[in-house]
Amino acid sequence: MAAPVPSGPGVEDGRHERGRASRERVVIAFHELINEGVMEPSVDAVSERAQVSRRLVFNHFASLDNLFAAVLERQIETIRTVYVPVDAALHYPDRLREFVRTRSALHERVTPMRRASLLRVHPLTLLTDALSSMRVFMRYDVLRVFATELALAPSRQRDAQKNALSACAAWSYWRALRDEQGLDEEDARQALTLAIHALLRSAHETALGAR
Numbered sequence: 001m002a003a004p005v006p007s008g009p010g011v012e013d014g015r016h017e018r019g020r021a022s023r024e025r026v027v028i029a030f031h032e033l034i035n036e037g038v039m040e041p042s043v044d045a046v047s048e049r050a051q052v053s054r055r056l057v058f059n060h061f062a063s064l065d066n067l068f069a070a071v072l073e074r075q076i077e078t079i080r081t082v083y084v085p086v087d088a089a090l091h092y093p094d095r096l097r098e099f100v101r102t103r104s105a106l107h108e109r110v111t112p113m114r115r116a117s118l119l120r121v122h123p124l125t126l127l128t129d130a131l132s133s134m135r136v137f138m139r140y141d142v143l144r145v146f147a148t149e150l151a152l153a154p155s156r157q158r159d160a161q162k163n164a165l166s167a168c169a170a171w172s173y174w175r176a177l178r179d180e181q182g183l184d185e186e187d188a189r190q191a192l193t194l195a196i197h198a199l200l201r202s203a204h205e206t207a208l209g210a211r
Contacts, residue, residue, distance in 0.1 A: 023060045025050040031071045031113075039116045068116070069126040075113055076134050079106065086145050099145050099169075100193045104185065107174040110134075114171055135170065142169040149200040161199060168195050 029049035033041040043064065047054045061067040083106065086099045120127060143150065143162055153161045167173060173195075177188040 019060075022050070022052050022056055025052060026057055026060055026067065027071055027074060030067055031075070034071070034116050035112045037112070039112075039119055065120065065124045065127065068120065069124055069130060072113055072117065072127060072130045075110065076130060076137075079110070079134075080137065085141065088145055088147060092149070095145060096193060096197060099142070100189050100196070103142070103169055104174065104189050104192065107171050108185065110171060111175070111178075114175070138170060139166040142166060146196075146200060165196065165199050168192070168199060 026046060029046050030041055033045055033049060038045065041064075043054050043057055046067070047057050050057070057067070061070065084102070086095060086102060088095070090098065117127065117131065142165055146165065150158060150162060150165070169192075174188065174192070177183050177191050178185075181188075181191075183191060
């Protein structure tokens with residue numbers, strides 16, 4: 001007579017926990033491979049790194065694009081959790097310096113995933129939504145930090161100045177400095193500082209003159 005198959009809440013909880021743990025290993029493995037420079041990790045590479053079967057990878061994710069989106073969403077949530085906003089009350093030079101320091105560190109952190117995302121030929125809506133959410137967060141942050149200077153700009157120029165500042169602080173601009181211009185981190189930070197200051201200079205000088 002065959003032994004009874006174990007069942008009950010405790011068994012189900014154990015299966016759920018094992019499934020959660022294996023899914024987590026897959027996500028971590030995929031992210032680690034990208035951070036190591038493997039821009040398009042294969043299922044074999046992911047399963048080997050996570051120490052799970054190929055079948056189990058696809059049990060958790062319908063495709064590698066779904067897995068990529070899950071990793072990207074995880075990274076965005078982590079960034080939002082650990083990111084320390086720059087104090088908008090700081091004196092302008094200190095605020096500018098601190099913003100460039102934190103924003104450049106953030107750009108460096110997300111660069112592997114952002115580079116890999118450029119290789120997705122037909123990205124899922126889930127992936128494009130995650131990237132869009134990150135762009136909204138980045139734009140809101142830079143406009144918040146420099147709200148005082150932006151408020152001094154003539155109203156007819158304010159929207160254009162906001163758009164220019166948002167573009168300057170975006171990852172795509174950082175990528176141009178690092179990849180296309182071939183700058184190291186320090187030189188890229190200096191270039192970003194000058195670019196942001198140039199955009200805000202007229203408004204900042206107006207503020208100084210009014211004191």
